[in-house]
Amino acid sequence: MPQGVPAVVPDDGLTTRQRRNSALLAVHTGDGKGKSTAAFGMAMRAWNAGLDIGVFQFVKNAKWKVGEETAMTALGELHDRTGQGGPVQWHKMGSGWSWIRHGDAETDHAAQAREGWTEIARRLREETHDFYVLDEFTYPLGWGWIELDEVLDALAERPGKQHVVITGRRAPEGLVAAADLVTDMTKTKHPMDAGRKGQKGIEW
Template sequence: MQIETPPVHRDTPKPQGERRGLVIVHTGNGKGKSTAAFGLALRAHGRGKKVKVYQFMKVPTARFGEHRLFERLGIPIEGLGDGFSWKSRDLDHSAELARHGWAKAEATIRAGEHFMVVLDEIMYPLRYGWITLDAVLTCLRERPAGVTVVLTGRNAPAELVELADTVTEMTLIKHHFNAGVPAQRGIED
């Protein structure tokens, strides 16, 4: 590791624009996309901001760690799907759930009552064609000025990346799955 001298002066100019809602995308093949989005939700909630989390691939009855904590904190989190496609018994039904879920999420975004709306794992239904990209892009462009929307999932479409204010790509360097270590409670769920 190379030791470096800490900076003593700011190396980037301080932004001078107005504060506004943002479109934030967490994508890539590495771990941490949903975790980063949940961290933003917690940060906003900690500032007294109204937050809503939609999970496009989780079932409504899911009780993962984030559900248990968000419930205790009063952050609404809603599963909109029936699991990942390889677990689905009926992909037409999965698509219908995604469309119905998008209608809920879109209404929440457009209502403008929440500071932040998280659309966790929305890239799957976008890639599968269950939700149209044009509908999502239109909603993001037309959302009320103070609403921040956080979208997660692998392979974010180029059009969404272009529209977004902030895009972070999680890069896979090493993953415990490759060593045969299964999902860990409290890490993956």
């Protein structure tokens, strides 16, 4: 466990406090479990610190995340009712993004993914949230639906202190290079290998 002692003190002209409080870009990648789960665990921690949370799920079928969505939404409602923690918004591509009134399930997935990214880029410019989860965002990047350079620019130029966590397999090199924290989740052993199927409360 890190005990708060940095390995090196960089010569960047910043105070320890400035460095500590700078915005984090984290990437959870690899073929193992826990990429999204760890991102939502981080969101839970950010909620407790009173940060404004925005989750954006870049998957057509979101059934595997319903547990996290319900729990995080419950925490957001707790904030709205009692002031504890921070507010939570959860948006998913599956049924058309929730900010788009004319959500049309027949829309082209690539176009939906781009719409999602355009909205996120707008929110980053306007500092809408403090903590963003871009779940499974590496896939539309890998498929060329969203331009990596555009994403890297928007992340590099994001004002204030907005933390961003991006999950998904095969994170592009440029994204890994830009990130402050990259964790590779490696599958050592998985029950699906032994012929088990997913179960409620564990897999979704």
